[in-house]
């Protein structure tokens with residue numbers, strides 16, 4: 001198969017960025033650098049692994065799972081079906097945490113998944129330490145691998161626990177300790193999930209499903225874990241494009257002020273919460 005054949009096949013099934021994806025597949029499975037590709041566009045590539053990957057991608061299986069890696073913020077991450085693929089939307093939360101965490105902070109990353117929030121913050125804030133909470137052991141192992149890959153594992157403390165419960169791991173030491181709670185929890189309304197694009201259907205449902213109103217994780221973190229926050233600490237949540245108003249109402253119910261930060265498309269993206277003193 002030639003480079004152009006791969007592009008045409010991917011385009012024919014509605015993949016937008018077919019040229020870029022074809023070059024990434026050739027790099028991953030045939031070791032072809034972007035420079036080499038420029039002089040090899042008519043070359044026939046005959047490789048079973050490449051064919052299998054193209055077929056998978058043509059069925060709208062996510063490219064990042066096929067490649068086994070992706071880039072987020074300034075870091076490289078290993079990814080597989082045990083984790084949500086890190087999104088560029090989440091970089092806004094990372095940027096904000098890097099800017100606003102006080103010196104020598106201890107923060108929690110609740111629902112850490114691939115570990116991308118905690119790891120990228122730690123990579124840019126050498127003075128900070130992060131506790132990463134996740135329900136699934138295999139997912140948490142992947143987050144630990146990513147911490148190692150990005151050389152922050154000494155300041156990355158993984159905890160396997162359920163943030164929807166008052167897990168004893170968290171309440172045993174119920175003293176305010178965190179300078180910040182960061183979280184991109186599952187926030188999609190259960191009824192909407194089936195209508196999402198095919199690629200998303202391959203991601204773990206547990207990483208998407210925020211319950212009937214999409215808010216169960218925010219409610220749980222505010223009601224059960226906000227006591228772990230120091231008096232002048234903050235919470236930064238990633239939120240859905242239409243959730244700003246609801247999150248502010250919820251935050252006020254729990255005596256927090258709430259600032260909504262929008263993304264480049266003008267949509268609600270991050271909620272920044274501080275305790276009302």
Ligand SMILES: C[S@@+](CC[C@H](N)C(=O)[O-])C[C@H]1O[C@@H](n2cnc3c(N)ncnc32)[C@H](O)[C@@H]1O
Pocket residue numbers: 083084085086087090110111112113114115116117133134135136139161162163164184185186187204206207208
């Ligand atoms: C939206 S993903 C976010 C992953 C990562 N923080 C990111 O921004 O890409 C949510 C994560 O929460 C985890 N999760 C789901 N239910 C959980 C629970 N009850 N307790 C802790 N983690 C949970 C999922 O396994 C998933 O890894």
